[in-house]
Amino acid sequence: xxxxxxxxxxxxxxxxYGEFVIQxxxxxxxxxxxxxxxxxxxxxxxxxxxxxxxxxxKPVQGEIFYDNLNFELIEPTERDxxxxxxxxxxxxxxLWSSMTLGExxxxxxxxxxxxxxxxxxxxxxxxxxxxxxKGFEDFYPSELSGGMQKRAGLARAMALDPEILFFxxxxxxxxxxxxxxxxxxxxxxxxxxxxxxxxxxHELATIFAVGDNSIFLDSDTKTMIAEGxxxxxxxxxxxxxxxxxxxxSESTVEAK
Amino acid sequence: MMDLGSHSWDLELNxxxxxxxxxxxxxxxxxxxxxxxxxxxxNQIKPENFIQRIAFDSKKLANWxxxxxxxxxxxxxxxxxxxxxxxxxxxxxxxxxxxxLASAVPESKEASKTPQxxxxxxRVGLALIQFLRASKETLEFxxxxxxxxxxxxxxxxxxxxxxxxxxxxxxxxxxxxxVSLISLLVGLILAFVGAVQLKQFxxxxxxxxxxxxxxxxxxxxxxxxxIMAGRTGAAFAAQLGTMQVxxxxxxxxxxxxxxxxxxxLPRMIALMLMMPLLCLYSDLLGILGGALVSWGMLDxxxxxxxxxxxxxxxxxxxxxxxxxxxxxxxxxAISGCLRGMQCGNSSSAVGNSATSAVVTAIVLVIVWxxxxxxxxxxVDF
Numbered sequence: 171x172x173x174x175x176x177x178x179x180x181x182x183x184x185x186x187y188g189e190f191v192i193q194x195x196x197x198x199x200x201x202x203x204x205x206x207x208x209x210x211x212x213x214x215x216x217x218x219x220x221x222x223x224x225x226x227x228k229p230v231q232g233e234i235f236y237d238n239l240n241f242e243l244i245e246p247t248e249r250d251x252x253x254x255x256x257x258x259x260x261x262x263x264x265l266w267s268s269m270t271l272g273e274x275x276x277x278x279x280x281x282x283x284x285x286x287x288x289x290x291x292x293x294x295x296x297x298x299x300x301x302x303x304k305g306f307e308d309f310y311p312s313e314l315s316g317g318m319q320k321r322a323g324l325a326r327a328m329a330l331d332p333e334i335l336f337f338x339x340x341x342x343x344x345x346x347x348x349x350x351x352x353x354x355x356x357x358x359x360x361x362x363x364x365x366x367x368x369x370x371x372h373e374l375a376t377i378f379a380v381g382d383n384s385i386f387l388d389s390d391t392k393t394m395i396a397e398g399x400x401x402x403x404x405x406x407x408x409x410x411x412x413x414x415x416x417x418x419s420e421s422t423v424e425a426k
Numbered sequence: 427m428m429d430l431g432s433h434s435w436d437l438e439l440n441x442x443x444x445x446x447x448x449x450x451x452x453x454x455x456x457x458x459x460x461x462x463x464x465x466x467x468x469n470q471i472k473p474e475n476f477i478q479r480i481a482f483d484s485k486k487l488a489n490w491x492x493x494x495x496x497x498x499x500x501x502x503x504x505x506x507x508x509x510x511x512x513x514x515x516x517x518x519x520x521x522x523x524x525x526x527l528a529s530a531v532p533e534s535k536e537a538s539k540t541p542q543x544x545x546x547x548x549r550v551g552l553a554l555i556q557f558l559r560a561s562k563e564t565l566e567f568x569x570x571x572x573x574x575x576x577x578x579x580x581x582x583x584x585x586x587x588x589x590x591x592x593x594x595x596x597x598x599x600x601x602x603x604x605v606s607l608i609s610l611l612v613g614l615i616l617a618f619v620g621a622v623q624l625k626q627f628x629x630x631x632x633x634x635x636x637x638x639x640x641x642x643x644x645x646x647x648x649x650x651x652x653i654m655a656g657r658t659g660a661a662f663a664a665q666l667g668t669m670q671v672x673x674x675x676x677x678x679x680x681x682x683x684x685x686x687x688x689x690x691l692p693r694m695i696a697l698m699l700m701m702p703l704l705c706l707y708s709d710l711l712g713i714l715g716g717a718l719v720s721w722g723m724l725d726x727x728x729x730x731x732x733x734x735x736x737x738x739x740x741x742x743x744x745x746x747x748x749x750x751x752x753x754x755x756x757x758x759a760i761s762g763c764l765r766g767m768q769c770g771n772s773s774s775a776v777g778n779s780a781t782s783a784v785v786t787a788i789v790l791v792i793v794w795x796x797x798x799x800x801x802x803x804x805v806d807f
Binding site: 221224225226250251253254256258260261262264265266267268277278281282326 | 584589668669672673674676677678679680681682683
């Protein structure tokens with residue numbers, strides 16, 4: 171039986187596209203209110219793991235539990251309800267291009283809450299102001315820069331005050347100031363709302379700024395080769411690949 | 427004129443008795459200088475030379491680019507196969523650094539594609555499996571679309587009315603100009619073809635029957651369906667395909683909103699509602715085209731023509747066209763949406779899905795038109 175102190179439990183997970191194995195033997199837990207980093211080099215399967223965690227990819231083997239609910243085995247209606255507790259910020263923002271920013275954020279509120287139009291408008295305005303986009307309600311995604319689209323995507327992900335927020339490369343493509351602001355926002359969401367946050371990233375600044383716990387995925391061995399607080403990993407990990415990644419070094423660092 | 431060919435570089439092989447081959451490279455080793463093949467150089471190493479190590483001397487090397495790197499890298503690959511050590515110390519520091527960078531990440535053996543050397547039977551088998559898989563996906567999609575449709579009638583479907591109205595506008599009003607042009611021309615063509623033949627028997631007036639029945643029972647519906655497949659079906663596939671590429675459909679799924687209800691349903695309803703109207707409009711324009719030819723070429727007055735048409739076409743003929751138009755609307759909508767939802771994750775996949783949507787819709791429309799022709803003939807409708 172899975173202990174309930176963990177918000178997410180991943181057990182013996184194996185992910186593949188057809189015959190091509192992406193990752194295997196993944197075992198880790200995410201505590202309530204924790205900011206959990208999934209890191210690793212490009213192409214190691216970070217985003218694929220995220221897709222499996224949010225139900226967009228069926229694992230070949232293994233299980234994912236949210237509290238005590240097995241994500242694969244629960245009834246479809248229960249699964250839908252569970253997924254409504256998620257907020258996801260996709261790599262590209264994934265805003266619905268035929269809708270304005272206001273409509274993008276308002277859609278989940280309109281679908282899954284009893285709020286009236288005025289209340290929804292107020293919530294939309296608040297969410298957009300949280301990501302620095304107040305006043306952009308009537309803009310279409312195509313009228314915004316990539317960074318602004320990403321921030322708007324975050325506003326939509328936060329629309330229903332999710333228990334778990336998933337971020338796929340949140341600061342990728344953002345300028346340092348915007349990236350820092352987004353990191354602060356992630357920390358603030360956890361502090362003020364107790365949101366559990368799972369971040370897929372390879373941005374070192376974000377990893378060290380927000381990460382409580384992390385796993386490191388390796389594309390050669392196709393599994394996780396390190397787990398722990400990123401700063402602790404930097405200071406104590408004996409793994410040369412982890413050290414190389416976290417120190418952004420050219421040459422392989424000798425094991426300590 | 428200066429020759430930049432083989433004279434601009436030089437290569438000399440010095441075999442030593444200690445098992446070392448010293449390669450002296452000089453001159454300009456650039457890509458456009460027709461550099462030597464590493465295989466030819468390697469083939470000059472004979473077993474009796476007992477070469478175990480290759481070293482380089484580049485003191486006289488004037489300049490270089492990727493050409494030299496490619497030569498060394500390729501030679502290195504052959505040396506590795508033969509167990510010969512390559513000593514790069516004699517090469518310029520820049521060449522050494524770039525070669526080190528190129529070999530930093532080893533080649534992924536899993537990532538390499540195996541060449542297609544399957545036998546005929548294997549290929550037939552794989553094609554069959556692919557066909558069955560595609561058929562299963564199509565049937566699943568149709569089944570899901572049907573269930574979504576039932577949900578719509580019970581009021582449980584989740585979609586935006588504004589999307590439905592916008593799609594109705596796109597499928598209906600905005601399609602009128604192209605439907606007008608094509609239908610008028612089809613009516614004209616039918617009338618011309620009929621006029622030439624019927625004039626020989628003095629039966630010109632029956633052009634009205636030919637055009638009227640042809641448009642109302644067959645051509646009106648068929649041409650509208652083909653136009654909508656090329657215009658709207660392709661647009662549906664491209665819209666949904668782009669949403670797939672931009673992860674917008676993933677975003678709907680993770681919110682627990684069914685893309686089938688939110689995206690496919692409004693498009694299906696819009697086409698089902700608009701196709702019969704467009705079909706009637708097409709019938710009218712086709713008949714008008716026939717009237718123009720009869721009036722201008724056959725000296726038949728417009729009153730005569732329309733009276734003749736009225737007598738030739740029954741309500742059942744209109745019903746035949748209308749029933750087919752609803753079904754063709756569903757076919758065009760489902761083909762467009764299916765291909766859009768099946769779209770891969772690249773921009774070229776969007777183009778492929780749009781093309782595939784048009785082809786699928788037109789083929790299915792013609793197949794179903796043939797089936798309807800047989801059915802209506804059997805039931806004498």
